Amino acid sequence: MEPLTGTAVLTDGEIIENLVKDYEVPSEYEIVDLQGGYLLPGLINLHAHLATSGKPPESSEKQTDYTKLYQLLTSGTLIRAGAKKVLEGYLKTELLSGVTTIRTVGGVLDFDARLRDEVNQGKLTGPRMYVSNMAISVPGGHFAGSIATVSSSVEEVVADVRKIAETHPDLIKLMITGGVMDSSDEGEPGVLRMPAEYVKAACEEAHKLGFKVAAHVEGTEGLRTALENGVDSIEHGAHTDPEIVRLFQERGAVEVCTFSPFIPYALFDISESHCVPAAVKNGQIVIDGIVECTKTCLANGIPVGLGSDVGCPFIVHYNFWRELCYFRKYIGVSNRETLYTATLNNAKILGADHITGSIEKGKSADMIIVRRNPLEDLRALRDVSMVIFRGKQHRKPKVKKMKEIDTLLDKYM
Numbered sequence: 001m002e003p004l005t006g007t008a009v010l011t012d013g014e015i016i017e018n019l020v021k022d023y024e025v026p027s028e029y030e031i032v033d034l035q036g037g038y039l040l041p042g043l044i045n046l047h048a049h050l051a052t053s054g055k056p057p058e059s060s061e062k063q064t065d066y067t068k069l070y071q072l073l074t075s076g077t078l079i080r081a082g083a084k085k086v087l088e089g090y091l092k093t094e095l096l097s098g099v100t101t102i103r104t105v106g107g108v109l110d111f112d113a114r115l116r117d118e119v120n121q122g123k124l125t126g127p128r129m130y131v132s133n134m135a136i137s138v139p140g141g142h143f144a145g146s147i148a149t150v151s152s153s154v155e156e157v158v159a160d161v162r163k164i165a166e167t168h169p170d171l172i173k174l175m176i177t178g179g180v181m182d183s184s185d186e187g188e189p190g191v192l193r194m195p196a197e198y199v200k201a202a203c204e205e206a207h208k209l210g211f212k213v214a215a216h217v218e219g220t221e222g223l224r225t226a227l228e229n230g231v232d233s234i235e236h237g238a239h240t241d242p243e244i245v246r247l248f249q250e251r252g253a254v255e256v257c258t259f260s261p262f263i264p265y266a267l268f269d270i271s272e273s274h275c276v277p278a279a280v281k282n283g284q285i286v287i288d289g290i291v292e293c294t295k296t297c298l299a300n301g302i303p304v305g306l307g308s309d310v311g312c313p314f315i316v317h318y319n320f321w322r323e324l325c326y327f328r329k330y331i332g333v334s335n336r337e338t339l340y341t342a343t344l345n346n347a348k349i350l351g352a353d354h355i356t357g358s359i360e361k362g363k364s365a366d367m368i369i370v371r372r373n374p375l376e377d378l379r380a381l382r383d384v385s386m387v388i389f390r391g392k393q394h395r396k397p398k399v400k401k402m403k404e405i406d407t408l409l410d411k412y413m
Contacts, residue, residue: 040368177217245300259330305341
């Protein structure tokens with residue numbers, strides 16, 4: 001599809017009222033001249049964590065202790081209020097960088113749901129939000145004791161689903177396998193941590209309560225366990241086989257592709273990433289698994305979404321555009337297909353395509369403007385000249401950037 005020219009988008013408050021020829025714009029409308037810019041739907045990030053900035057560790061000996069960080073952020077009323085203020089800033093950065101809808105999959109207490117509600121009420125500047133609040137893990141599991149509760153039995157995992165449901169999330173998140181960030185053994189980044197019976201019990205309870213279930217998965221055994229026991233979306237991915245493909249199709253499950261968090265581990269010099277030595281090989285193992293899983297899913301008609309895992313080291317709140325570039329590079333699809341994935345297709349996965357994801361009559365006025373054609377170069381999305389969310393214009397948006405991180409990431413694009 002080539003960009004439309006000579007076309008005007010009419011908005012009535014928050015909603016797109018119509019698309020007409022530019023000479024057919026009624027006189028009562030205020031005209032906003034894009035001055036040669038390109039208008040496209042706002043981006044949708046399906047995998048995010050608002051609790052951290054993306055700042056990397058200072059050295060391999062000083063890795064971030066996320067459990068201690070969580071305990072600090074939740075240690076008192078004033079500190080909690082301050083922590084929420086920081087998250088409000090991250091959320092504003094997401095919007096001003098061109099992300100008009102975000103799905104969070106693991107956070108601090110019920111902060112994400114509260115932020116979602118305040119955005120909806122017009123009290124905060126931020127994108128539309130779909131949230132899981134706290135995730136569920138197991139002893140020794142991925143992010144156990146920080147952005148994930150710790151369940152030690154079937155009974156506890158069911159109770160934890162119910163407790164999280166009381167915080168008014170939009171989905172439930174499970175940490176089924178380990179990951180690169182918490183693996184000290186080279187060659188095994190995605191070891192199965194959550195027993196199958198826990199996964200089954202959590203999914204049954206979540207579905208009974210009306211929630212879909214997303215699962216952190218970075219290994220094939222975990223991928224199979226997740227799909228066999230009711231998970232609706234696989235976050236990250238791993239190597240597949242014909243049985244796994246069949247399970248994806250039977251479950252109607254989707255994969256959410258995330259390259260951004262693994263690029264620094266696999267590609268950076270260790271003096272730059274400050275990761276533990278095992279993480280270099282493990283990062284590449286996960287990238288290879290995501291590539292194979294994504295290509296297999298696309299070849300078999302299984303929906304694939306796109307998320308950046310923002311909040312992980314080096315993954316900052318204004319760089320979702322990089323995930324689109326990685327998707328294009330590693331999966332080999334066109335710029336057009338990449339943009340579709342990050343907009344309307346992501347909206348379909350959310351069940352929100354009747355609201356957002358494309359510029360159509362009756363949908364929310366969620367749009368961004370860039371100066372260059374992203375169909376020719378996705379790096380055009382790096383600099384957004386205007387963000388329009390629910391009809392409200394944010395002209396010449398500015399976000400505070402981390403120059404050292406961007407310089408490193410640019411080196412390995």
